[in-house]
Amino acid sequence: MFVIPPGATAGGILDFWERPITDTGQTGPDKGKGGKYLILGPNDPDMHPEGYYVFRSSTNNVWSGQRALDPDPAKVKEVIAGFNIYPYSQRDNPPPARHVSPEGKKWMAFQPRGMDYWRLLAKTIDSEPVQERDRLMMAMLVPLGIEKGKPFQPDARQTKILTQAVEVGELTARANGYAKRFPGSTVWPGHQWEYSLFLKNTNQELPDRTQLDERASWFYEAVGVTDGMMGKIVGAGQVYLESQKDSTGAWLDGGKQYSLHVPPNAPVAQFWSSTVYDNESRTLIDTGSYPGRSSRDDIVKNADGSVDLYFGPVPPKGKPRSNWIKTLPGKGWFTYFRLYGPTQAYFEKTWVLSDIQPSH
Known part of the structure; x- marks a missing residue:
């Protein structure tokens, strides 16, 4: 059983084929009001207790990923404290939530090798x-x-x-x-930005085939897919855009300097973010500093509301350090540019994100 607290959250509960059992939070049945989600296993008997959102999983193993979206850190902390998971049998005397933090310890966030x-x-x-x-x-x-x-x-x-x-x-x-070869994977013709999540639907099935390569592309880089993550809901959910290359078509290199111009009036109802990942592990790049920047951060904006972000192993000379994301020499990287609550300008393609430019 999953307890989802009220508040600005986005997430889902998924089976072990990475298929959503249900969205939760803003794009789920609770619509951000919170609730109790009872997940039945493949062989569990049917039950419909009052006060629960009840769903059945096709796999015995399930997992959940959640985001707290409130801009107020105090409210985020309060929301995180409200998440809980426990067996349905303990519903009358639920155990306290146990939230585990790595607390500076190294831990592996990708599948084992060998x-x-x-x-x-x-x-x-x-x-x-x-x-x-x-x-x-x-x-x-x-x-x-x-x-x-x-x-x-x-x-x-x-x-x-x-x-x-x-x-x-x-x-x-x-x-x-x-190096995606899926027709239509490029967001804007002539640009390097691609759709990270290139599935037609959350069950990853087409009338005549399974989206084998498309699902392999996404799930090699990331985990989870929900209706909210598909980027099809105006004003809610998320859009995931990806760039592996700079404007010249060269792979992004952690030893070189780059810049990204984010035009004004980004098509978001909530916020945008740019996050850097190690292209070998696909996890957040580990530089000892925060690997991303967002429109909610204390960054320097241009007079027209646009933002210039900088990537590289050293801070760019004469540029605001607050807009810099550190990279590592000898390491390739890529970035996800996320739109939270995409608005009509995104769907109409009237707003275009610039390519990442190499600095000379």
């Missing part, structure tokens, strides 16, 4: 029901030593093959995501 990847895959498969969509893939995994209900104990030959396969598979996923 044989640890296969061990986690085998463990997950063993804990889930086999659906019709899974059967062919399950058959292909048997020669690799992965079979539901049996221990994963690869021999030396299998271990060598699987170790190499992880490396090749990730490089393939990286090429598929970073």
Whole structure:
């Protein structure tokens, strides 16, 4: 059971195929008023207790991601304290919420590599029901030593093959995501900005096929998809735009200096943000400083309301340090430009975001 507090939040509860069971918060059934969400497993009996939003998951494992969107830090802290998860059996005496912070400790925010990847895959498969969509893939995994209900104990030959396969598979996923070949993935013709999330719908299915490469592109770079994240709701939800390259078509390099001009009157009902990610781990770039800037930050704006952001390993000379996002020499990077609450100008393409410019 998930308890969603009232307030400006955006999130969802998803199954282990990254398909949304339900949105929560502003784009969910509670519409920002908060509520209790009861998630039933694949084999749980039907129940419809009063006072709950009830949904069924097709997988035993589920997860949830949430954002607190209020500009007031005090309210954000209050909202975060209101999230809770506990078994339905404890509904009459719910345990206190436990919020865990890394507190400066390093932790891994991406999937394991090497044989640890296969061990986690085998463990997950063993804990889930086999659906019709899974059967062919399950058959292909048997020669690799992965079979539901049996221990994963690869021999030396299998271990060598699987170790190499992880490396090749990730490089393939990286090429598929970073150099997209999907028709229509470019946001504005002649520009480098692409749609990060290029799925037609949240269940990732088309009438004649599954969006295999499209879902691989998004889920290699990110986690989760909800109706609110699809960028189709005027004034609510989010839009995810991505740039891997500068205006010349060169890959973004952490050892070089760049600038990004954000035109005035950005098409947002809430705010925009630009966040930098390490292109190897796909996690927030770890420079010891905050890896992004937003229109809510204390940044310097131009007289017309536009903003110039700067990226590079050192602060740009003669430019406001508050508008600078640090990068790392020897590391490639990319940025997500998010629009929170996209307005009509975004959908009509009358507002165009400039490409990232290399500094000379």
